[in-house]
Amino acid sequence: MIFKVPSKIKKQKRIIKIIDKMKMIRFLVIILTGIMINSCRIVKPPVITKNYPIKEYKYVFIPTTNSLTSGSGRGYGSPGAAYGSSVTKSVNPSDVISGVLLKEGFMIIPEMKQEFADKTLIVNYGESGRRNVGGGGYTIEVTIKFISAKSHETMCSCTAEGMGQTEADDIRIAINRCLSALFSK
Secondary structure (H helix, E strand, O other), X not given: OOXXXXXXXXXXXXXXXXXXXXXXXXXXXXXXXXXXXXXXXXXXXXXXXXXXXXXXXXXXXXXXXXXXXXXXXXXXXXXXXEEEEEEEEEEOHHHHHHHHHHHOOOEEEOOOOHHHHHHEEEEEEEEEEEEEEEOOEEEEEEEEEEEEOOOOOEEEEEEEEEOOOOHHHHXXXXXXXXXXXXXXX
């Protein structure tokens, strides 16, 4: 004896399959949207403080800073065949700052000289914070101050965040964003 499935039941089964596919598509869209939002991390805009103009200064003294070496790596595969890659980068903040200031027309002096004090700025650099941005990522914030060698007053300062592949990238990006904003105003 052969049972015939009524056409209503066949339609209902097709509708249920279509609904299941739509649920799966909706689920995938939600997951992909979450990944995209999480990967779009935003750094804060640079903060610039200008107390006095610095264009009248000709020389810059930058105390030495330590180099930072950092790396990142990724691994994938199965227990029998693992693959991976790693990247190691280093940065010396005073070198990055020197490069930007040379480009802006300042002369870097290796030591403080009293006869140039009225035309010299002392540049201080420091890492001023970290901020988690989700998904395991973070930004590094740097602050750079320009101080008159003669009066020891803060002429101007800038603070900016950087986010890259490694900590060295974060610092390099933050310094460049900071000084670019300072000299663009």
